[in-house]
Amino acid sequence: MSEEERRRRNRERARQKARRKKKQKRALLLALFLLLIIAVVGVFAYLTSYIGAVNKGNRALGRNDYTTAEDSFRNALAKDDTRPEAYTGLSKVYQAQDNADKAERLFTSALKKQGENIELYRACIKFYIRSDQKEKIPELLDEADSSISDALPEYIVKTPKFSLDDGEDYDDVQQLKLTAASGCKIYYTKNKKKPTTGSRKYTGPIQIEEGDTTIYAIAVNKAGIPSLPVRKSYTVELPIEDAPAVSPSTGQYSSAQEIEIKVPDGYTAYYTTDKSEPTTSSTKYTGPVEMPEGETIFKAVLVNAKGRVSGITTRNYVLN
Structure with a gap:
């Protein structure tokens, strides 16, 4: 092979190598361009997704931008x-604006339509805990389907047990004992009002008076979660x-x-001397009564x- 032929072949190989590098460079640039497009599409998809909207709302909530936060959470919904x-995010926006009622309505309205949504119930319960409305948790779960309460046993507190049956009449003062599950405290009232943790704490038997x-x-x-009353x-x-x-x-x-x-202990006596029936409006007995002259019908009651009244004793006196 001549020197000229060898140089020609070397030049051809160099040109081919240059063309390959150029193709590789174009392919690399195309790949980078495609990756950029995919990244842009991914970012856009994220920003317009449920999670993207929620995260945007949480960031806005963190900087007290409640308008943006509310818009973002509503967009997510x-x-x-x-x-x-x-x-949860939207309820925090309302709470931050001192509107816990609106936050509660947000959950209760959604639960009416999604009665089997366990995670939504869990979020509502956490809202009640966060807003110091734990007394509403047992009512919420009591009205829910049994599958919900079965799935959330950590929020179920058994009601206290009473040692005395109601519906019976007793003829003596009674001692009522209350018991609850281990680790639970009991609070009670005697004025027909529903008890709270601010009511009287049970520490021993309750005396049931006449x-x-x-x-x-x-x-x-x-955890401070109450049972149903x-x-x-x-x-x-x-x-x-x-x-x-x-x-x-x-x-x-x-x-x-x-x-x-x-007059026995615990009683007051009343009497009349005019034949009328004695009542608590009659003369109160405070000591011996001088017998009137003539005929007297004396009647007394305890x-x-x-306010329970005994039978009436009647005496017929004649003082000459």
């Missing part, structure tokens, strides 16, 4: 109204004294006499602290 993150008594009680776990009513009717003992006996007397009524 428009894309997917079954996921909890946007509801009359009608209604006990309302809740159990509260270590339990209400039981009791009636204690202590045996009433018989008609009071009155002396002297019925009869005719020729000398001055004093009429006495035996009344206990609860």
